[in-house]
Amino acid sequence: MSRKIIFATSNPGKMKEIKEILNDPEWEVLSMKEAGISAEVVEDGTTFEENAIIKAKAIGEICGEIVLADDSGLEIDFLNKEPGVYSARYLGEDTSYTIKNNHLISRMDGVEDEKRTARFVCAIAAYFPDGSIQTTYASMEGRIGYEEKGANGFGYDPIFYLPEMGCTSAELTMEQKNAISHRGKALVQMKEILRQYQPQTKSN
Numbered sequence: 494m495s496r497k498i499i500f501a502t503s504n505p506g507k508m509k510e511i512k513e514i515l516n517d518p519e520w521e522v523l524s525m526k527e528a529g530i531s532a533e534v535v536e537d538g539t540t541f542e543e544n545a546i547i548k549a550k551a552i553g554e555i556c557g558e559i560v561l562a563d564d565s566g567l568e569i570d571f572l573n574k575e576p577g578v579y580s581a582r583y584l585g586e587d588t589s590y591t592i593k594n595n596h597l598i599s600r601m602d603g604v605e606d607e608k609r610t611a612r613f614v615c616a617i618a619a620y621f622p623d624g625s626i627q628t629t630y631a632s633m634e635g636r637i638g639y640e641e642k643g644a645n646g647f648g649y650d651p652i653f654y655l656p657e658m659g660c661t662s663a664e665l666t667m668e669q670k671n672a673i674s675h676r677g678k679a680l681v682q683m684k685e686i687l688r689q690y691q692p693q694t695k696s697n
Contacts (some may be wrong), residue, residue: 495521498687499528501552501562506647507676511561514671514680520687530556541566541578542628545618553620559690561683565615565676567649569637571608572600580649594641594652601637609636613653613662615675617683619690627686631678635662646670 498520500511508524515522525531534551538544541564548562566580576583576597584593601609614632621627633655641651643663650663655673662670671677 495519496559497528498522498559498561499525499530499552499556501525501534501548501560504647507563510667510671510674510676511680513667514677515684515687517684525552528556528558536564538564539578541614541616542618542630544578545616545628546620546626549618549620550626553622557622559622559687560620561617562620563615563617563676563679565613567611567613567653569597569601569609569611571604571610571637572597590648590651591641594649597637597649598639598641598652606636609654611635611637611653613649613675615679617676617679619683619686621690627683629679629682629686631675631682633662633673633675633678 496519500508500522502508503525512522530552532552532555534548536544536547538547544564545562549560552562553560564578566577568574568577584596612632612634616628616630619627635653635655638652638654638661642661643651645665645667646663651661653662655662658665662674
């Protein structure tokens, strides 16, 4: 019987990546919607890790299953690591990423390549039914581009330029992105934790 794992996200682009990486016949990976869970969690942590833990714990306590949650975002060095933990809410949660991306590009106007350094970071928390929590963390280094490029990916991908690849992360294939991305690397680490997890059996 496959073990149910719920990923606390409503982002379809993110969920597609997650299912690709956590593909394992022993696991049934579901989004909150697929699991029939509807809950608003206030992520008021000051770090990516804190927010991931808050989300995983809140949903885990509702459903009693293994729950994974991530908090990820973009840090731009020239802008004092903005938008950071506010990446999803930057300029408002309902603001399109085209507007967000172009706003960031305009704020970087005139900044030379060497000072356009940035990274995507991702923290993933796993809540287990015995109440224990494990976390992983990873990043992907790059630079802020001068315009949006690429139709793959989502969010800030079209402006995140990867010098070693010669393109933005939105121009990578799903396989290429998952191999090097912040979320891909953090999920691979988490996959190992999930494989090693043994449910605690209650004694009579």
